[in-house]
Amino acid sequence: MRPEILFPLFAPIGTLKGVGPRVAPLLERVAGPIVRDVLWLQPHAVIERARARRLSDAVDGRVMTFEVTIQDYQKPRSQAQPWRVQVADDSGLMMLVFFGRFGDQLQQRHPVGARRVVSGKVEESKFGRQMVHPDYTVDPAKADEIPDIEAVYPATEGLPPRRVRAFAHEALERAPEMPEWQDPAFLAREGFPNWREALSRLHNPTGEADLSPLTPHRRRLAYDELLAHQLAMAQRKAARRREPAARIAAGGLAGRIRADLPFAFTGAQERALADIRADFAAGERMSRLVQGDVGSGKTVVAMCAMADVADSGGQSALMAPTEILARQHFETISGPLGAHGVGVVLLTGRDKGAVRAEKLRALASGQAQVAVGTHALFQDEVAFHRLQLVVIDEQHRFGVAERQRLQAKGEAVHLIAMSATPIPRTLELTMYGDLDVSRIDEKPPGRTPVATRAVPMGRVGEIVGRLREAAQGGAQAFWICPLVSESEVSDLAAAEKRALALRKVIGPSVGLVHGKMPPAEKDAVMADFADGKVSVLVATTVVEVGVNVPNATIMVIEQAERFGLAQLHQLRGRVGRGSRESACVLLYDPPLSETAQQRLDILRRTDDGFVIAEKDLELRGGGDALGLRQSGLPDYVFADPFAHRELIAIAGDDARLVVARDPELKSARGKALQVLQELFDWKAGLALRDAG
Numbered sequence: 194m195r196p197e198i199l200f201p202l203f204a205p206i207g208t209l210k211g212v213g214p215r216v217a218p219l220l221e222r223v224a225g226p227i228v229r230d231v232l233w234l235q236p237h238a239v240i241e242r243a244r245a246r247r248l249s250d251a252v253d254g255r256v257m258t259f260e261v262t263i264q265d266y267q268k269p270r271s272q273a274q275p276w277r278v279q280v281a282d283d284s285g286l287m288m289l290v291f292f293g294r295f296g297d298q299l300q301q302r303h304p305v306g307a308r309r310v311v312s313g314k315v316e317e318s319k320f321g322r323q324m325v326h327p328d329y330t331v332d333p334a335k336a337d338e339i340p341d342i343e344a345v346y347p348a349t350e351g352l353p354p355r356r357v358r359a360f361a362h363e364a365l366e367r368a369p370e371m372p373e374w375q376d377p378a379f380l381a382r383e384g385f386p387n388w389r390e391a392l393s394r395l396h397n398p399t400g401e402a403d404l405s406p407l408t409p410h411r412r413r414l415a416y417d418e419l420l421a422h423q424l425a426m427a428q429r430k431a432a433r434r435r436e437p438a439a440r441i442a443a444g445g446l447a448g449r450i451r452a453d454l455p456f457a458f459t460g461a462q463e464r465a466l467a468d469i470r471a472d473f474a475a476g477e478r479m480s481r482l483v484q485g486d487v488g489s490g491k492t493v494v495a496m497c498a499m500a501d502v503a504d505s506g507g508q509s510a511l512m513a514p515t516e517i518l519a520r521q522h523f524e525t526i527s528g529p530l531g532a533h534g535v536g537v538v539l540l541t542g543r544d545k546g547a548v549r550a551e552k553l554r555a556l557a558s559g560q561a562q563v564a565v566g567t568h569a570l571f572q573d574e575v576a577f578h579r580l581q582l583v584v585i586d587e588q589h590r591f592g593v594a595e596r597q598r599l600q601a602k603g604e605a606v607h608l609i610a611m612s613a614t615p616i617p618r619t620l621e622l623t624m625y626g627d628l629d630v631s632r633i634d635e636k637p638p639g640r641t642p643v644a645t646r647a648v649p650m651g652r653v654g655e656i657v658g659r660l661r662e663a664a665q666g667g668a669q670a671f672w673i674c675p676l677v678s679e680s681e682v683s684d685l686a687a688a689e690k691r692a693l694a695l696r697k698v699i700g701p702s703v704g705l706v707h708g709k710m711p712p713a714e715k716d717a718v719m720a721d722f723a724d725g726k727v728s729v730l731v732a733t734t735v736v737e738v739g740v741n742v743p744n745a746t747i748m749v750i751e752q753a754e755r756f757g758l759a760q761l762h763q764l765r766g767r768v769g770r771g772s773r774e775s776a777c778v779l780l781y782d783p784p785l786s787e788t789a790q791q792r793l794d795i796l797r798r799t800d801d802g803f804v805i806a807e808k809d810l811e812l813r814g815g816g817d818a819l820g821l822r823q824s825g826l827p828d829y830v831f832a833d834p835f836a837h838r839e840l841i842a843i844a845g846d847d848a849r850l851v852v853a854r855d856p857e858l859k860s861a862r863g864k865a866l867q868v869l870q871e872l873f874d875w876k877a878g879l880a881l882r883d884a885g
């Protein structure tokens with residue numbers, strides 16, 4: 194239940210003065226549906242409106258204020274022309290320019306001879322000094338209405354920044370004093386104002402410096418948001434821990450399977466498996482994220498966990514986002530597991546009739562202990578005898594509901610999520626604070642690093658020539674086309690054009706995949722590539738993460754400067770999987786910006802996904818965390834994952850401490866924290882991505 198103190202903030206925006214049926218949809222577009230959303234708008238600039246000056250002091254391009262006399266109206270000669278109003282003080286002249294058909298009204302409101310204070314941007318044009326649509330035109334008696342410093346708010350057509358600002362101030366008046374939810378000692382140490390004061394400073398900046406994310410009031414608001422989020426995650430984690438789940442003892446089976454493998458585990462793999470086994474032994478429900486670069490050996494670790502489950506009489510399900518990935522997983526694990534009597538079935542959308550019925554029977558009876566599959570796994574007809582572990586590959590590709598449906602096929606089912614998107618350590622808490630995380634940050638030995646080169650686009654002909662030679666010699670290559678625009682249509686056109694051009698030189702073995710293709714068709718092309726029927730695969734960025742084509746040794750990325758580092762790293766990870774030398778060519782359009790140059794350099798120097806992710810965050814600053822957002826970074830209002838990174842860790846510790854000491858949030862601070870959580874509504878947001 195929402196605490197009463199929040200009612201005014203959760204009222205619809207229509208309750209704000211001046212927000213009627215015409216304005217409401219506009220304001221909702223800018224802010225959101227409730228008063229809180231308007232309160233949370235943030236000015237992104239300030240205008241310093243100097244006090245009234247003389248016209249002779251006017252500076253082109255500056256926002257300034259003058260006290261003038263209205264002298265003359267010049268009617269427009271056609272509709273396209275503006276009204277011009279000549280004004281003057283004893284130092285000079287200026288024209289006020291008004292477009293639109295409201296000349297008579299203007300003349301009534303500001304008759305010739307009247308004195309007015311006008312404020313707006315001064316321009317020196319070929320018509321002389323002018324001010325187009327002054328921001329303010331008021332009687333000198335009301336000059337106080339013009340703010341010295343004016344915060345500029347986001348706006349939309351039909352709703353100028355100034356009106357948005359007025360609504361934000363109106364919302365600020367509705368904001369009550371809140372019970373303090375932060376630790377007083379911490380507030381004092383950081384010099385944070387209280388919540389309401391912080392918002393008041395947010396909406397009343399006294400200069401540019403007040404807009405910085407590092408000001409005490411902005412840091413306070415960011416910390417509130419981070420704490421609300423961390424608290425919600427810590428609570429969910431604690432709740433899940435309280436749910437009893439099957440204790441799974443590590444028997445001898447996994448060891449016998451490992452003895453068959455032609456390699457030894459890396460230290461990082463050993464640690465990840467040990468983490469999983471500690472969870473299995475605890476009798477609490479596990480939710481663990483195993484993070485590691487493509488090819489770092491996550492699947493093999495999961496296979497051992499599945500062997501433990503089978504050994505103790507339970508079943509596991511391994512779910513992959515595409516059919517081709519499911520098939521590859523099946524091929525990886527069915528051999529080693531099958532050799533020791535563990536039944537593995539592959540279930541995809543392609544299974545029909547008697548074959549499918551037989552697979553379903555094997556799972557329902559417990560005759561098969563492991564199911565590998567796609568979305569087909571969580572259909573209603575799929576039942577398990579005793580499902581105890583769900584493994585999700587590329588977890589960000591699944592919705593929460595999908596994961597939960599699969600987990601619901603057993604009781605208190607353990608979860609292992611696998612992700613090949615390395616997250617900087619500073620952000621791990623933000624994205625996965627509700628999960629336990631094991632990082633596989635070590636590569637299996639014997640991999641040859643991918644030789645990476647940056648080549649200007651002008652030399653593309655040379656690259657195509659080399660590609661043809663390589664293809665004739667039996668090599669396979671990816672050619673990734675750039676994300677030029679927001680529109681998939683034009684990206685697709687670029688990819689099609691490239692495929693056509695490559696076909697002319699290399700021949701018919703050039704294939705094309707893109708996001709608009711039906712999944713079955715996409716899978717078919719990918720399968721042809723995996724089988725070697727396609728030598729060069731042109732793709733938009735849809736190339737499946739994790740697809741294993743050991744024979745592919747060349748990765749060409751067009752307009753590499755447009756990709757995020759993490760993305761480039763993932764793309765590059767698609768080659769260099771066999772023992773043969775691999776190459777990655779980063780084609781770029783010169784000249785490179787300094788940041789782009791740095792990015793490409795980092796990629797050339799290291800091949801460690803975690804290092805790259807950390808650098809990526811640094812280079813992007815907080816501003817453009819798009820790639821990270823796509824991989825699940827929450828859309829914070831105040832917190833900036835880069836500028837406020839040190840606050841993330843503090844909030845995480847704070848949240849854990851609160852949950853340990855006051856799990857029900859019953860203390861005075863606990864009650865205030867409940868208000869904070871409701872204010873930010875994290876619970877509702879998180880339910881959507883609940884890992885179960």
Ligand code: ADP
Nearest residue numbers: 456457458459486487488489490491492493637
């Ligand atoms: P991921 O799931 O992280 O992409 P996989 O578990 O599929 O990685 O492993 C990639 C490849 O590396 C597989 O062919 C696997 O057999 C092999 N592999 C895994 N672990 C090791 C290791 N410790 N040493 C050598 N090869 C390994």
Ligand code: MG
Nearest residue numbers: 487488492739
């Ligand atoms: Mg994988």
